[in-house]
Amino acid sequence: MKTDLTTPGSYAQSKALSVPKADPSLKKAALKAVDAKDAKLASPDYKLDLSSSSKSGTPSLPSAPSMPSLPSSSPSAPTPESIPRSKIDPDLVKDMESKIAKETAKEEIKEKAKAAAPEEITVRDGTLKRPAIIFIKGWDVFSSPSKSESGYAGMGRIADSVDGSKVYGWSQKDEIIKEIKKVQPNQPVVLVGHSFGGDTAVEVANELDSLENNFRQVDLLVTIDAIGYNNDIIPQNVRKHLNVFGEKSTLLNDGPHVARQHEKTSVQNILSPLDHTDIDDDKSVQYEIVNLIQKSLTGFV
Secondary structure, three states, X not given: OOOOOOOOOHHHHHHHHOOOOOOXXXXXXXXXXXXXXXXXXXXXXXXXXXXXXXXXXXXXXXXXXXXXXXXOOOOOOOOHHHOOHHHOOHHHHHHHHHHHHHHHHHHHHHHHHHHHOOXXXXXOOOOEOOOEEEEEEOXXXXXXXXXXXXXXXXXXXXXXXXXXXXXXXXXXXHHHHHHHHHEOOOOOEEEEEEOHHHHHHHHHHHHHOOOOOOOOOEEEEEEEXXXXXOOOEEOOOEEEEEEEEEOOOOOOOOOOOEEOOOOOOEEXXXXXXXXXXXXXXXXXXXXXXXXXXXXXXXXXX
């Protein structure tokens, strides 16, 4: 027999009716007790005690669902993981998870792209359609202490006046040759070096004059009080060479230069009365250099 728990006293009545028929007095007593209990339930001063019914095993009424808390004004808004799933709408959870997943994916893509990207764009040799105009500075120890600008300020000002020029240090011979190789073979090459930089410029020209480098032509080679004693001969791949050297700094320069093959190379030597650190600041020297560069670039700029 099924027990009906929804009607007051039904459970007690069922228990009373289940008393054996052999004892009718007990059955009458049980029914009388049930009637007394029903009357008590029907009285207006009856109060339902949910806590006691819960302890006695009777099912308690479900509590009302609490609303999800709004995001706080702090910079870090609550995530789906921080809110119990039983307290919020499942669709809201899915939407939040979807947005977080998309943002995470975007950040991962950015990080992977950043890690895979090279530090600089690799340029294949012989692909740049522009002149290679290289200025090579000397050793800063020979810079004039009276000047506020170090690294031979005159060289820097000349380079700034020529569009597309690049400035290197005297010890960067390999980087200079690498830069020249990027330029198309039919584009002019200009080398301007001062002090140790002048010596490096001659070394670069000699290295380009080889089978390995296809005897790359140097349209203009300028040396300003170059330092060295074994670079007086200018190689055959140089078309025009200007050599400016100071008469007061015999210990710091290698004197006049000569062409290895004069029918291929034009050499011009200029003796300057200025000091080693001041030659590149001389206006007449600067004018001569800029003028020769412009002539070498005629038809290319």
